[in-house]
Amino acid sequence: MPYSDETYNLRIELDTKHCSLSAEQISKMEGALQALHRATQSFPVSDLYVTVIHHPRSGDFHVKLALVLPGRTLFTGERHRDSYAAYKQCVDKLLRKVIAYKQDLDNASERSKQIKGTHQxxxxxxxxxxxDLRRAVDEGDYARFRNGMLMYEEPVRKRIGRWVQRDPELEALIGERLQLADIVEDVFLTAFERYHAKPNQMLPGDWLExxxxxxxxxxxxxxxxxLENVSMVRTAREAEAEQSADSSQHTP
Structure with missing residues (x-):
């Protein structure tokens, strides 16, 4: 049962063996591809081949996905008693592979910029x-650490902005589910948690990158x-700021 959809930038070819899928099932499968659509928008070519095979003896469905991108073809496969469950697991795995592949491309681009001397x-x-930063980390004082890193905030914000512009999936989240400031906060929270693991020979800017x-x-x-982690930290910081303001107001 061949099926093709070229509505989006992601061209889809669906084939089934020893089974057939209803229009409702196909529509549900298409709906599960929204994140993959966004993740592949920046590629000039993105062809997705979906194969659903039913094994009558075992009753299992074997779903295989092959995504053809410039320079690489990504594969996933899953078996399950339910065809959609197997398909959804394949899509989730494939999305992670696409994100990793895009990261590889970004890293290669950054290495090229460093060689050419254009890396920012x-x-x-x-x-x-x-x-003072080390003492703040040792004492578990994130607010103090965060204040001590303020000189990096604007450079980090600009750098994140450039990263997000290269990733349509992340760019789509900005304004819809999070703000750029949320990502900035997450970076500094991660820096606080991993501060003692920073290689001594690495420059702070490279480490933040x-x-x-x-x-x-x-x-x-x-x-x-x-986002839940960032929200918890932000709430704690706001509470500390309110307590500090109240204390200053009552100080004679």
């Missing part, structure tokens, strides 16, 4: 007090979980 580094507006990559990959994979 994260440079602080003033020199931070690294001893690496953390931006880590945070954006995590957001793409689990936006709800990452």
């Amino acid at each position: 580094e994260i440079i602080p507006t003033q020199i931070p007090d690294h001893d 690496e953390l931006i990559s880590v945070v954006l990959r995590a957001l793409a994979a689990d936006p709800d979980g990452e």
Whole structure:
């Protein structure tokens, strides 16, 4: 039962063996591709081949996906008693592979820029007090650490903006589910949690660049979980700010 859809930039070819799918089932399968549509928008070619095979003896469905992109073809496969369950697992795995492939392309682009001398580094507006930052981390004082990193905030925000512009899926989340400031906060929260793991020989700006990559990959994979972490930290910081303001008002 061949089926083709070229409505979106992602061209879909569906084939079934030893089974048939209703129009309702096909529509449900198309609906599960929204994130993949967004993730592949930047590619000039993106052809998705879907094969659904029913095994009458076992009753299982074997779903195979092949996504043809410039320079690489990505494959996934799953078996399940329910055809849609197998298909959805394949789509989720394929989305993660697309995100990883795009990250590889971005890394290659960054390496090329570094060789050509056009890489834009994260440079602080003033020199931070690294001893104070270490003490803040040792004492578990995120608010103090965050204030000590303010000289990196604007360079980090601009760098994140450039990363997001290259990823339609992340760009679609901005304004809809999160703000750029949320990603900035997530980067500094990650820096706080991993501060003692920073290689001594690595420049702080290069380290923050690496953390931006880590945070954006995590957001793409689990936006709800990452946003919950940021929301908890922001709520705590706002509460600390209110307490500080109240204390200053009552100080004679």
